[in-house]
Amino acid sequence: MGTIQAIRGTRDILPEEVTYWQTVEATARQILNDAAYREIRTPIFEQTELFERGIGEATDVVGKEMYTFADRGDRSITLRPEGTAGVVRSFVERKLFGAGNVQRLWYTGPMFRYERPQAGRQRQFHQIGVEVLGSGDPRADVEVIAIATDIFRALGLQNLRLDLNSVGNSEDRDRYRRVLIDYLTPYKAELDADSQERLDRNPLRILDSKDPRTQEIVADAPSILEYLGDASKAHFDRACQLLTDLDIPYQLNPRLVRGLDYYTHTAFEIISDDLGAQATVCGGGRYDGLVEQLGGPSTPAVGWAIGLERLILLLQQLHDLQTPPLDxxxxxxxxxxxxxxxxxxxxxxxxxxxxxxxxxxxxxxxxxxxxxxxxxxxxxxxxxxxxxxxxxxxxxxxxxxxxxxxxxxxxxxxxxxxxxxxxxxxxxxxxxxxxxxxx
RNA sequence: GCGGGCGUAGCCAAGUGGUUAAGGCAGUGGAUUGUGGUUCCACCAUUCGGGGGUUCGAAUCCCCUCGUUCGCCCCA
The missing domain is CATH 3.40.50.800 (Anticodon-binding domain)
Incomplete structure (x- = not known):
């Protein structure tokens, strides 16, 4: 074929569809403004090291999904695979941490991951995300979740559910990890191949395996929620209570594990059953260690990202938006x-x-x-x-x-x-x- | 990275080895030389994602390739 086509995993958003994007952007902007979040725009490429250190060398995103290349000055550059690392880099570099100040930030833009495209997954995709830096209060976790649900509600989306878990702090996870390995080891031969591999390296990931037999085994596994330390447990209980107070329904999912290393304590996903296999429209959680990890002062933080392509897929099922009428x-x-x-x-x-x-x-x-x-x-x-x-x-x-x-x-x-x-x-x-x- | 489906015009499509590649929508021109939404007529793919092969003959069979789609891994 002689004509040049768009790169695999990328696509054009044509005028008809842009109406949906504008609706989403306007709705989110309004809600975020009203909640005193301020927009931040960071570069779409960064030093590769930022993501390696921030997201974690062992994660799939860093290990096999990054668009990394050398620029003409032979620096290793990576197209951002997610938004949090860049925002935190900016927070640290530009010293946005005032004493006791809470920064409420949001961003939107393209992200890049080298993956096989499928329904709701592209190599260039778009997210809108929020980050609250400087508060360890469970109210911050709940504020952020409430904003996400408000955006979905304002867009008229209803068949969504909120899955909630706590992955504790690193001591909690170490403790639980040992318990989990002890539980799973006797079943090792029955686990699927991927899970067997992960038993030593990253046993928590086994919890959300889709293999039926593995799921059966994992169903009776001890829950991480029972191995949280007192402080972690108090934080999580408070967050749950606050969600209940706000009438935001959720379901505890002790098997919810997120793929980026920086998450601590509260982890959540907002999931749709109308999307096929890639069902998560919004994912996020707390990341109390990341700012320090990237060279800033110890700063608790919490945030999420919404996948805009997935969100718009849902909107298109619901509404028939048309371009504004002409006079x-x-x-x-x-x-x-x-x-x-x-x-x-x-x-x-x-x-x-x-x-x-x-x-x-x-x-x-x-x-x-x-x-x-x-x-x-x-x-x-x-x-x-x-x-x-x-x-x-x-x-x-x-x-x-x-x-x-x-x-x-x-x-x-x-x-x-x-x-x-x-x-x-x-x-x-x-x-x-x-x-x-x-x- | 691995596995399955698909690929005929801008869109939806028929055609599954015999040659002018159905049809519908859209588009263009005309009936109507300055007045639309209806109707009627005409035109609109030297070519079936691309390349190679088998054959007297290929959109149809084979190989490679690109794209797409659904799933795995993982995530938004």
Whole structure:
């Protein structure tokens, strides 16, 4: 094939779909603003070492999924596979930690992981995420979860569930790890191959294996929640209580393990059953050690990321969003009329109307056909006789009524036109869908 | 990285070895030389993702390759 195509695992978001993205972005921005989160924009590539140290050398993301290359100065560069490491790097480098200050940040943008594409998974994908840095209070965990659920609710998504777990601190995990190895070792021969490999290296991961026999074995395994230290347990219990107080339903999932090393204490996922195998739309948790790990002061933190492609997949199942309706379609014929039409369209736009100008130069019949399909409420007609008389014909497309207006009067009629448009729009057939903002 | 399905026009598609590659939607032109949504007519793939092979003959069979899709691993 001679034509150049988009790189595997990437795709174009075409105008029709962009409406969904804009809806999501506007909704999230509003909710985050109202909660005093401020946007941060960090580079989409960083030193490879940032991710190696931040996410963990042993993770799959670092081990086999990073887009890493040497730049012309022979520095090792990596396209960010997630957002938290860059935000924390910025927090440390730019010293955003004031004494006792809590930073509430959010970000959005593309992320890159070299994986085999499948439903809800691409090599370039987009996330929107939040990070609260500087608070170890369980209220921060719950605030962040509440914001995520508010975003989903504002978008009208309902069939979602919140899975919650605590992975404790490193002592808790070490203790539990030993218990788990003791429990699993007698079953070793029965575990799936991957899980056998992981028994020594990363036994917690075995908990969420999809292998049926492994699942049976794991079902009776001791729960990490029973091996949390007093402080970890108090933190988690408080977080659960606060969620209950806010009427945010959740289910404890002691087998929920997250794949990035930095997580501590609260871990959660928001999951949809309408997405196929890649069902997590939002994942996050606490990461109390990461800031220090990356050279900053010891700073507790909690955050999440929403996968926008997955979210939009769900939205598309729910709503039929269409581009905002057009006010006027301008039809013209003849040199003088065409130049007047260009100016008229511009003048109307300056008055706040949306106006599409027909550029085809084809016969009026064809231009009207296009006017019809454009979804415009009204049509402005400028032929040679109108041009000579400096008038314009205003035609209401639903009824076919036409009136002649002097071009000079068009501007002063703006508020009158607005009312008429409103009226005709409500008369129009119900094929005109609500605009994005009404979701 | 591993395993299965698929790949005919902008979109949905019929065709499963015999040659002009159905049909529908969209698009373009016309009936209607300045007035749309209906209708009617015409046009719209030297070619079946790409390359190679088998054959007198390939969209149809074989190989390679690219893409896509569903799953595994893992994650958003």
């Amino acid at each position: 006027f379609y301008v039809v013209s014929r003849g040199t003088l009329a065409e130049s007047q039409a260009l100016g008229l369209a511009r003048g109307l736009r300056h008055n706040g109307f949306s106006v599409e100008l027909d550029l085809s130069g084809s016969a009026f019949g064809k231009q009207f056909k296009r006017a019809d399909r454009s979804g415009a409420v009204a049509c402005l007609v400028l032929g040679e006789s109108e041009a000579a008389a400096e008038t314009v014909n205003l035609k209401w497309l639903a009824t076919g009524e036409q009136e002649t207006i002097a071009q000079v009067d068009l501007r002063s009629m703006a508020s009158q036109l607005r009312h008429q448009l409103q009226k005709h729009r409500s008369d129009q057939s119900p094929t005109v869908k609500s605009s994005a903002s009404s979701v």
